[in-house]
Amino acid sequence: MNLLHFVTDFFGRSGQWHGYDGIPQRLAEHLEYSLLALLLAAAVALPVGLVTGHTGRGGNALAMLATAGRALPSFGLLVLLFTVMGLGLAPVMIPLVVLAVPPILVTTYEAVRSVDRAPVDAARGMGMGPARVLFQVEFPVALPLILSGLRSAAVQIVSTATIAAYVSFGGLGRYIIDGLYQRDYTKVVGGAVLVAALALATLGLFRLAARFAVSPGVRRS
Numbered sequence: 001m002n003l004l005h006f007v008t009d010f011f012g013r014s015g016q017w018h019g020y021d022g023i024p025q026r027l028a029e030h031l032e033y034s035l036l037a038l039l040l041a042a043a044v045a046l047p048v049g050l051v052t053g054h055t056g057r058g059g060n061a062l063a064m065l066a067t068a069g070r071a072l073p074s075f076g077l078l079v080l081l082f083t084v085m086g087l088g089l090a091p092v093m094i095p096l097v098v099l100a101v102p103p104i105l106v107t108t109y110e111a112v113r114s115v116d117r118a119p120v121d122a123a124r125g126m127g128m129g130p131a132r133v134l135f136q137v138e139f140p141v142a143l144p145l146i147l148s149g150l151r152s153a154a155v156q157i158v159s160t161a162t163i164a165a166y167v168s169f170g171g172l173g174r175y176i177i178d179g180l181y182q183r184d185y186t187k188v189v190g191g192a193v194l195v196a197a198l199a200l201a202t203l204g205l206f207r208l209a210a211r212f213a214v215s216p217g218v219r220r221s
Helices: 003-012 023-055 059-071 074-085 090-113 117-125 130-167 173-182 185-213 216-220
Strands: none
Touching (some): 023 130
């Protein structure tokens, strides 16, 4: 069977669209893991990136942290945490959060640092405090780059959340892990196609969000 036959066979199975192993259920689980990991990573990385970008301090430390985070193998970290912590959601979330923090952190820092200093100095000259300068002047201009960091992290999470299935959780990775174990390559290919489609949908969603969230003047610049 060629790739197209695998795909049509997978999506043509009547039982594939309902039940605990149906596509809607596995897709909802995958989205749940991915969204939770992205929210946790953003809660850690965004405040740190905004503050360090605003003050201009800690850039070298952020670069070292990002390099270390990117060097950690997500699957290896998952297996290690599962061995130490046992079955639970934490061994799944920690590798995904570690994977997502570096792009959000570094991009947010660079986005704030790249804001033109002229309006920032003018805002300070008008008596604005540091918080108002950050959120009323720097943040709106830096938002496109900040969203690009979030987008990159979200795509990486969606693509990597398949590892949850390795420690008996659900998600789209369940098709890939179970399919390999059962030698059901139709299921493996179908799961991979779903993950790829979800990653592309994530890209499109962030592009759409940028159109509504970013000021037209900033987009044109």
